[in-house]
Structure formats: structure tokens, C-alpha cells
Amino acid sequence: MIGQEYEFTRPLESHIAFSIGKGRATASSPPGKLSLSFVGGLCAGRTGLFLARQRTSIGRGEDCDIVLDGHTVSRLHCEIIQHGQVYVLQDFSRNGTFSNGQRVQKTQLQDGDQIRIGQNILLVHLTSSVGTGLLSGRQTVPHRLPPVIALNPHIVVKGLEDGVTQPFSENRITIGRRTDNQVILDGDNISRNHVAVERREGRYFVCDLGSANGTYLNEERIEDSVELSEGDRLRVGNFTLVVSFHEQDCVLNFKKPTK
Secondary structure, X not given: OOOOOOOOOOOOOOOOOOOOOOOOOOXXXXXXXXXXXXXXXXXXXXXXXXXXXXXXXXXXXXXXXXXXOOOOOOXXXXXXXXXXXXXXXXXXXXXXXXXXXEEEOEEEOOXXXXXXXXXXXXXXXXXXXXXXXXOOOOOOOOOOOOOOOOOOOOEEXXXXXXXXXXXXXXXXXXXXXXXXXXXXXXXXXXXXXXXXXXXXXXXXXXEEOOOOOOEEEOOEEOOOOEEOOOOOEEEEOOEEEEEXXXXXXXXXXXXXXXX
């Protein structure tokens, strides 16, 4: 940390004198305190937290200070770091951390910001008058606001690459050999545009796109659009996908290709 300069996606307010040249952060006004409330998604309704640590880790790992659920939440997803009265959100995830709808790598937090971590929305409260506490879980934020960021359902691809989860917000994704597909599969028995998975009014369907070798649902070749159910098995070339549902999401779990 010592000697590094931070670049924020949001410029610092002009009245804050901020210095980290020798590992210290100073501010021209008294330090503020940051609290988080859980206002949307999987974490909605959890008890609000006051942050008193200089560095607070967030993720699905049990050793994180704030543990969140969700298949698109990394073990260590992000951290909130305090420098005087300035709080910095730092992303470490594969799938991204979002502040007010924008994906960020590092950004200064302001009062009222909304942080999206997977299918969780956290609301930032930053004041100079709130009490202190060490993530006790016993204190509640005095006011909760409804999220302004919609948590849209996703088609999620898991297992195609080790440790990588890909969420797609589109209502329709295609799978095939061509590079214009959302999911690209390599194989002689994979057509250029092989199969589509789409969402219609909260339900999910699979449709073969005229592939040469066919798409198989539970070992039966499909011709028309067919609705997907929990536990269905799709076979595309040598690839097998197991279908599961989590909240509003459809998760396509890729298994290793068969020989």
C-alpha cells in the first residue's frame, strides 16, 4: 500500500484533502462512518451492519467479514477499505462488482450508493454521526430504501472453464462453434450455430438451430422448442449440460466432454 496512488472511478470531492504517500490518509473534516443495509436479492432483509474495520472483506468464503450467497459470488469478491473518511470499494472477482449499475474495479463510495455483488444489493450509508460497531449484526440501519437497480434473471453457464461462472442477462443465448455465439464450443460434431436457450415470461426453453448432429434433451432428439425443467440433461455434440434453477436464474452446468 505504501507509496501507491489510487485512481478512483469517481473523483474525490474537492473539500477532502486525501494523502496516502506514506501509508496515511488524512481528511480536512472528521472521519465519517459507513454502514450497509441489505436491500435486494438473496440478502434482502438481513440486519444492517456498521463497519468499524479498516478493511472489510465480502464474498462467499466463510472467512470473509460479510458472507453472501450466490453462484456468481466469488470466495473473495470485493473489499471495502477505509482511508480516513474515504471508503474505497475494490473488486477481486471474476464476475464483477457493480456500483450504481456500473462495473467497477476500484471506486470511492458515497452515501446512497448501491453495490451489486452477484444477486445481492447492498445500500451504502455514509455519515459522520452514526455509531460504531465491529460487524456485530445486532445493529440495524434506521432507514431502508428499496433498490433502484433491478436484479434481472440470468442464464448462467458453469463448468465450461474451471472456476469460471458466466452470467448472461440476455433473454436468449446461442451455443455453437462460431465466434458470434455467447457460448463457443469446439468440436467436429458442433454446428456453427447449434442450439439456443431462451427465457420467455420467466420460463426457459431450448431450441435446436438446425444442427447437423442434433440436440438431445434427456437422450431424446428435439425438433421444436421445449421447456426446460430442473435436472434436465442436454447433450450438444460431446458436451453434456445439466439444468438447474436458482431463484429466477437458469443454470447450465457443463460436464466434461465425453470421448
